[in-house]
Every structure is written in C-alpha cells, then in structure tokens.
Amino acid sequence: MYQLSKYLARFILFVFFRVTVCGLENIPETGAAILCSNHRFYKDLIMLNGTVPRKIRWIAKAELFRNPLFGKVLRSIGAFPVRRGSNDRNSVKTVYEILEAGEILGIFPEGTRMKDVQNKPEVKRGFVSFAINAKVPIIPVSLLYGNGPFGVGRLFSKIKIAFGEEILLDFDKKYSNVELSEIGNNVMQRIYEVV
Numbered sequence: 456m457y458q459l460s461k462y463l464a465r466f467i468l469f470v471f472f473r474v475t476v477c478g479l480e481n482i483p484e485t486g487a488a489i490l491c492s493n494h495r496f497y498k499d500l501i502m503l504n505g506t507v508p509r510k511i512r513w514i515a516k517a518e519l520f521r522n523p524l525f526g527k528v529l530r531s532i533g534a535f536p537v538r539r540g541s542n543d544r545n546s547v548k549t550v551y552e553i554l555e556a557g558e559i560l561g562i563f564p565e566g567t568r569m570k571d572v573q574n575k576p577e578v579k580r581g582f583v584s585f586a587i588n589a590k591v592p593i594i595p596v597s598l599l600y601g602n603g604p605f606g607v608g609r610l611f612s613k614i615k616i617a618f619g620e621e622i623l624l625d626f627d628k629k630y631s632n633v634e635l636s637e638i639g640n641n642v643m644q645r646i647y648e649v650v
Contacts, residue, residue: 477618
C-alpha cells in the first residue's frame with residue numbers, strides 16, 4: 456500500500472503540477488533524521504512523499520484518524536496519530552522507535568496548516584527534543600506554492616520543494632526550554648526564508 460501511494464503521489468506531483476525540486480541530496484541515504492516542513496495544504500504530505508526517495512513516517516493530529524477509512528489510509532502510508540495539547544506517551548514512544556530504527560520522521564512544527572505565511576504561529580519545540588535525545592539531524596524543507604491557471608497551489612500551478620542542509624545540534628548539551636524554543640524558531644525561520 457505504501458509503495459502504491461508513493462507511485463500515485465509521484466504521478467499526481469509531476470503530471471498535474473509544475474514542480475521544481477532542489478537539495479534532494481541533503482536527504483541522507485541511510486540513518487534516522489527528522490524532516491521539518493512548513494505546512495500550507497493537506498497535499499503537503501503527498502508532495503513530500505512523492506519527492507523523497509525514502510519512506511517518511513509522519514506525525515499527524517489524532518483528529519485526522521477519526522474517520523476509520525481515512526485513518527486506515529494514513530496508517531498504511533506510515534502516519535501515526537498524536538493527541539495535541541496532552542502528554543501523549545504512546546506517540547512519543549513511537550517517535551523514538553522510528554528514529555532508533557533508522558527511519559525518517561516527518562513533522563510539521565507549525566502544528567496546523569498556515570495559509571498566510573505572514574501569520575506565523577508559535578512553533579512546537581517537541582521535534583527539537585526528539586532530535587537531541589535520539590541524536591539525529593534535522594532536515595529543513597520548504598514548500599513554496601506559486602500561482603497557476605486555477606489559483607495558488609491548484610492544478611497545474613508551480614511548486615518548489617527545497618531541501619536544506621542538515622542541522623546538527625550539540626547532543627551533549629543540556630538545553631533549557633527557552634533554548635529549545637529558540638532552536639525550533641530558528642529552524643522554522645530557515646524554512647520561512649525560502650518561502
């Protein structure tokens with residue numbers, strides 16, 4: 456099912472949109488990493504799954520899994536739920552299992568879709584803690600949606616997907632919550648600069 460969804464994502468991506476991809480060499484061929492992207496449309500996940508050659512395990516809000524059919528589709532492509540605003544130990548355990556297995560974890564640190572890139576939300580800093588505790592790099596990626604005959608992000612519009620160089624943190628340092636938030640904001644700022 457996952458491989459089928461990947462082929463379908465690539466078909467949609469390169470047939471129905473005008474896509475430019477750069478920096479794909481920044482995705483490690485092996486080993487764990489955390490992929491962090493801005494989030495504007497529901498199709499962001501499809502865009503990245505169709506671009507990155509490796510499997511991405513996505514953290515997705517639990518509300519998306521309420522529909523049994525859609526939840527099954529999400530799980531089949533490697534996504535798992537997280538209950539936002541709560542101490543969801545099961546999802547945290549899943550995160551570390553994924554990273555320990557050498558897989559790529561996908562996160563949208565904004566926590567929700569942001570159609571107005573000027574209105575930046577508070578960045579969720581959890582992904583920074585994951586990277587430090589698991590001792591893995593963070594890969595920033597920017598999704599830039601351009602205009603098309605039917606509007607921004609619609610069919611046949613331009614899309615640029617830019618993967619940045621990995622960010623390695625000091626894994627031996629004890630960070631305060633303020634410092635973790637600053638790092639999270641800096642990662643998102645790097646992404647926003649492309650957008």
